[in-house]
Amino acid sequence: MAPQHFLVVVFPGQGHINPARALAERLVRAMPGAHVTLSAAVSAHRLMFPSLESPDEEVHDGAISYIPYSDGYDRGFRLFAGDGDDARRYSEAFARVGRETFSAVLDRLAARSQPVTCVVYAMLMWWAAEVARERGLPRALYWNQPATMLAVYYHYLHGYERIVMEHAAEPGFTVAMPSLPPMAIRDLPSFFTNLTDGRLVSSFDNIRRTFQQLDLDAAISSGGRKPTVLVNTVEALELGALASVPELDMFPVGPAVLSLFADGTRSGVGAVVGDLFEHDEKGYIEWLDTKLARSVVYVSFGSMSAASKRQKEEMKRGLAASGKFYLWVVRKDSRDDNDDDKDDERSIVVEWCDQVQVLSHPAVGCFITHCGWNSTLESVACGVPVVGVPQWSDQDTNARLVIEWGIGARATIDADRFLEAKELTRCVEMVMGDTYEGVAIRSSSIAWKAKVQEAINDGGSSEHNLTTFQYQFANDA
Numbered sequence: 305m306a307p308q309h310f311l312v313v314v315f316p317g318q319g320h321i322n323p324a325r326a327l328a329e330r331l332v333r334a335m336p337g338a339h340v341t342l343s344a345a346v347s348a349h350r351l352m353f354p355s356l357e358s359p360d361e362e363v364h365d366g367a368i369s370y371i372p373y374s375d376g377y378d379r380g381f382r383l384f385a386g387d388g389d390d391a392r393r394y395s396e397a398f399a400r401v402g403r404e405t406f407s408a409v410l411d412r413l414a415a416r417s418q419p420v421t422c423v424v425y426a427m428l429m430w431w432a433a434e435v436a437r438e439r440g441l442p443r444a445l446y447w448n449q450p451a452t453m454l455a456v457y458y459h460y461l462h463g464y465e466r467i468v469m470e471h472a473a474e475p476g477f478t479v480a481m482p483s484l485p486p487m488a489i490r491d492l493p494s495f496f497t498n499l500t501d502g503r504l505v506s507s508f509d510n511i512r513r514t515f516q517q518l519d520l521d522a523a524i525s526s527g528g529r530k531p532t533v534l535v536n537t538v539e540a541l542e543l544g545a546l547a548s549v550p551e552l553d554m555f556p557v558g559p560a561v562l563s564l565f566a567d568g569t570r571s572g573v574g575a576v577v578g579d580l581f582e583h584d585e586k587g588y589i590e591w592l593d594t595k596l597a598r599s600v601v602y603v604s605f606g607s608m609s610a611a612s613k614r615q616k617e618e619m620k621r622g623l624a625a626s627g628k629f630y631l632w633v634v635r636k637d638s639r640d641d642n643d644d645d646k647d648d649e650r651s652i653v654v655e656w657c658d659q660v661q662v663l664s665h666p667a668v669g670c671f672i673t674h675c676g677w678n679s680t681l682e683s684v685a686c687g688v689p690v691v692g693v694p695q696w697s698d699q700d701t702n703a704r705l706v707i708e709w710g711i712g713a714r715a716t717i718d719a720d721r722f723l724e725a726k727e728l729t730r731c732v733e734m735v736m737g738d739t740y741e742g743v744a745i746r747s748s749s750i751a752w753k754a755k756v757q758e759a760i761n762d763g764g765s766s767e768h769n770l771t772t773f774q775y776q777f778a779n780d781a
């Protein structure tokens with residue numbers, strides 16, 4: 305068999321880079337001799353490798369290389385720091401400059417006799433699929449949200465848009481899509497109901513275009529081969545959703561959590577690649593070490609969402625009323641002047657932490673999260689119950705899954721997504737308390753953790769699906 309070279313191309317956000325890194329690591333482990341090139345935009349690459357002489361310098365680490373493309377914003381773009389016009393301008397450059405520089409990466413690799421045998425384009429990277437198609441390269445979508453979300457978008461864009469639009473102002477109205485439980489409008493992505501915020505409209509446009517690529521591939525497929533999608537989920541978690549779109553060949557290969565796979569035998573991933581945010585030097589793990597099992601609440605809203613000053617103060621009141629210890633991530637870019645973020649005897653506030661290490665710590669008993677998909681899946685993988693406070697995009701749907709799996713509570717928030725202190729306290733008490741509900745939530749969390757571990761063990765479903773995907777493409781090459 306010819307040596308396989310997977311080119312994984314990814315959007316420059318932390319929530320996209322993390323699962324791409326985990327996938328890269330697993331692809332090289334599952335197939336001896338395989339090489340993976342991970343291509344993120346320069347804005348992310350330079351933060352992952354801060355010591356490079358030039359921000360776009362290539363990095364080679366054994367079987368994994370890192371070669372960036374440019375999206376025209378090499379110093380970065382923050383969606384929520386600007387308005388709809390900024391987002392539109394970014395999307396235009398992302399596609400135009402991205403396509404050009406990504407093509408150059410492919411040319412460079414071919415010229416050095418390392419031709420790419422399969423392009424794995426992560427969600428939003430629709431133009432990379434176009435480039436792959438133009439060059440006749442095999443390709444697969446890497447969907448880094450749940451299969452439920454993939455199915456919901458697919459059906460929305462294939463016949464259900466009208467009914468959703470007609471009822472967009474009725475949060476309780478339910479829509480029944482094939483093989484999915486009835487979904488209330490409030491459980492669907494915020495893109496379906498907020499049509500006025502240009503930042504959301506731009507983001508959704510890149511998702512729509514991702515699905516158009518799948519349709520194009522389905523239309524030109526010969527021999528009945530369906531478009532291939534790797535999904536960052538676990539079969540047992542989403543059986544219905546995985547069966548909901550028979551038009552696609554879905555491979556559930558999650559959870560894409562790097563530290564579950566990296567065993568430190570290679571020098572690189574994990575050792576040389578950093579996050580897009582600087583880790584806080586405060587000794588938060590040592591602080592957790594001093595706490596009793598399951599006694600600490602961990603609070604984080606991921607890499608993009610930010611709580612307003614008023615919301616932070618309200619949450620602080622709610623956490624204080626719960627009487628629990630808490631570790632809270634407030635990113636540097638989301639701090640306000642005069643934030644009252646001093647540590648005290650019950651709390652520690654950090655700018656950025658190693659989240660999976662925190663969730664794996666025995667002292668952590670509850671995760672207050674915005675329900676980004678990585679955070680949600682990491683909680684499942686670590687067996688930590690969740691209080692979901694969804695903010696935008698797929699997060700309402702993910703919070704609904706948390707309830708379906710019985711692993712947490714979904715906080716009631718108002719139309720502006722404001723969470724009141726007493727509601728926060730109620731949810732924390734429910735998840736961590738000794739009531740019937742709390743005990744049931746903790747026992748479901750432990751049961752799902754075991755199922756997820758089973759999926760990634762030798763012979764488990766995710767391992768099996770990844771190998772099947774990989775050898776299928778190798779045989780085609």
Ligand code: UDP
Nearest residue numbers: 319606607608633656657659676677678679
């Ligand atoms: N994360 C982290 N440290 C932090 C906060 C977040 O390592 O202090 C990681 C977290 O483990 C997850 C990612 O950042 O893998 C956030 O992705 P998610 O999909 O949850 O949310 P997003 O940032 O995309 O909104």
